[in-house]
Amino acid sequence: MSIQFYSYISFPGNAAEAMSYYAEIFGGTAEIMKYGDNPMEGMPFTPPADAVAHAQLEGPVRLAGGDSMAENPDPLDIHNYSFLLYFDSVEEAQEMIEKFTSTGGKVEMPFDLAPWGDHYGQIVDKFGVLWALNVPAQQG
Numbered sequence: 596m597s598i599q600f601y602s603y604i605s606f607p608g609n610a611a612e613a614m615s616y617y618a619e620i621f622g623g624t625a626e627i628m629k630y631g632d633n634p635m636e637g638m639p640f641t642p643p644a645d646a647v648a649h650a651q652l653e654g655p656v657r658l659a660g661g662d663s664m665a666e667n668p669d670p671l672d673i674h675n676y677s678f679l680l681y682f683d684s685v686e687e688a689q690e691m692i693e694k695f696t697s698t699g700g701k702v703e704m705p706f707d708l709a710p711w712g713d714h715y716g717q718i719v720d721k722f723g724v725l726w727a728l729n730v731p732a733q734q735g
Contacts, residue, residue, distance in 0.1 A: 606668075616722070631644025656680070678724065678726050680727065681729050684730060695718045
């Protein structure tokens with residue numbers, strides 16, 4: 596059996612911008628398909644042509660997403676999930692924190708030595724997505 600795992604985010608109408616942003620932050624390529632790019636017959640709703648039907652980031656971080664088709668989509672809620680990024684060094688994690696904060700993200704939990712021995716912190720990016728950053732103790 597061969598399995599690939601992608602986290603999927605239903606964005607409240609800004610999936611194209613978010614997925615392009617993640618390609619810049621993490622590296623890799625974002626493939627973005629809008630409903631108008633390939634009209635689909637027989638859908639149970641009529642989506643806006645510029646809404647993202649599916650987007651996929653291929654690179655060090657693999658992520659998928661699209662625009663929510665809810666009439667009033669809920670904003671992303673950082674209290675229900677986080678994405679955990681592991682780094683080989685404290686310096687690499689701090690560089691990622693700088694990328695996020697210099698582009699509109701904010702520190703949710705300062706990156707520091709945690710009680711369990713790892714370096715750990717949390718960032719909320721400009722789209723409201725929570726990213727936890729971790730460097731294992733033996734690698735700090």
